[in-house]
Amino acid sequence: MRVTGPKVLLITTLATGVAVATAVPLLAKPEPVLVQVAANGTPVPGQYIVTLKPGASTAAEAGRIRATGVRRFDGVLNGFSAKLTAEQLDKLRRSDKVAAIEQDQIVRIGAVQRAPLPWGLDRIDQRVPKLSKSYTYKSTGKGVRVYVIDTGIKIKHKQFGKRARSVWAAPRFKGNHRDQNGHGTHVAGIIGAKHYGVAKGVQLRSLRVLDRYxxxxxxxxxxxxKWLRKNAQKPAVANLSLVGSRSKAANDAVAALARSGVPVIVAAGNGDGASRGYDACRFSPSGAPNVIAVGAIAPGDKRTPWSNFGKCVDLHAPGQGIRSTWRNGSSKVLDGTSMAAPFAAGTAALYLSRHPRAKSATVYKWLINNASKGRVTGLPAGKGTPNRLLYKGRL
Incomplete structure (x- = not known):
């Protein structure tokens, strides 16, 4: 959880050059806003996210340039996304109402199939790494909703009973809420499946933003x-097991959701997906303020080599060899910080079932203070990664 001052956004501009000291008239117009593009991501051609200055109207600015495909983000961000021509983009860059422009970018899941090794639940209910071969719980999370922003959820999976529903899907899916990938169903299972889940009585809600790939x-x-901030039925938790290049607009949006009373749990990210992690602060939403970003450990409490690190990682949780529900009605074993985050989201739901009026900051404080300290090995030296391991305690 990071609630300190603003962070530096690393950007790559469309043009570079050498700054030269010149005389500037006192009434000179401000320089056009630079378009920020994903420094280490995949940009979406012709699609942009525009953040406006306080008091500026999203409808007025979008209407002024006659943008197409406009989506306003009122409530979480004073801005909008739209498809823009070069001429429209130039007009926005020169508008005194515009604070920032980012090229839209691709976000991705982070999970890899591995051989069966069900152990995560066993690990989070005890302090020591030697597993007791049991998962003890007093609460099931009944009365709490966990919103899974992912590939969708297989609603009729027998492990969910009648506790799962689809509530929103991105317009490009044209009403198709089905999980065509499996990742979202797997994440939801770690949170609340009857056999695999941390919070076995929680209500699961799907918001589909990712495709079959x-x-x-x-x-x-x-x-x-934005939809969730307006429509969440509390007590509620949001889980985002996805990652993209750093986006100030996305970071601001999830921080606003947390301030509205919905704790936000996110994956720290998987680095290169094989043997090397990166600084989680370089990505979104893991680098956002006011979220809990979760890294992954393997059995024995060793950080997985691909798990992202740094001061933006708040906790670690099991993330290698995790069995959970799958889109065809069966189960599957996956690796990833995508699997670690829902262990924390399920634990947050258990806490909220006991303390339904707790604010996001209170939930974060409990998760951090209750974590096992100094247990994680393999953390890179000098990177400032907090050594905390998720612990469910007596919930």
Missing amino acids: GQGMMSDVIAAV
């Missing part, structure tokens, strides 16, 4: 967050 647009993620 586990990819989607950052603007769709922001749109889902």
Whole structure:
């Protein structure tokens, strides 16, 4: 959880050059806003996210340039996304109402199939790494809703009973809420499946933003967050097991959701997906303020080599060899920080079932203070990664 001052956004501009000291008239117009593009991501051609200055009207600015495909993000971001021509983009860059422009980008899941090794539930209910071969719980999370922003959920999976529903899907899916990838169903199972879940009585709600390939647009993620801020039935938790290049617009949106009373749990990210992690602060939403970003450990409490690190990682949780529900009605074993985050989301739901009026900051504080300290090995030296391991306690 990071609630300190504003963070630096690393950007790559459309043009570079050398700054030269010149005389500037006192009444000179401000320089056009630079378009921020994903420094380490995949941009979406012709699609942009526009953040306006306080007091500026999204409807007026979008209407002024006659933009198409406009989606407003009122409530979580004073701005909108739209398809823009070069001429429209130039007009916005020169508008004194515009604070920032980002090129939309692809966000992705982070999970890899591995051999069976069901152990995550066993690990989070005890302090020591030697597993007791049991999962003890006093609460099931009944009365709490966990909103899964992902590829969708297989609603009729027998592990969910009648506790899962689809509530929103990005417009590009044209009403198709089905999980055609499996990732979202797997995440939902870790949170609340009858056999695999942390909170076995929780209500699961799907917001689909990712396609059959586990990819989607950052603007769709922001749109889902906007919907959730307006429509969440509390007590509630949001889980985002996805990652994209750093986006200030996305970070601001999820922070606004958390301030509205919905704790936000996110994956720290999987680095190169094989043997190397990166600084989680370089990505979104893991680098956002006011969220809990979760890294992954393997059995024995060793950080997985691909798990992202740094001061933006708040907790670690099991993320290697995790069995959970799958889109065809069966189960599957996956690796990833995508699997670690829902362990924390399920635990947050258990806490909220006991303390339904708790604010997001209170939930975050409990997760951090209750974590096992100094247990995680393999953390990179000098990167400032907090050594905390998720612990469910007596919930």
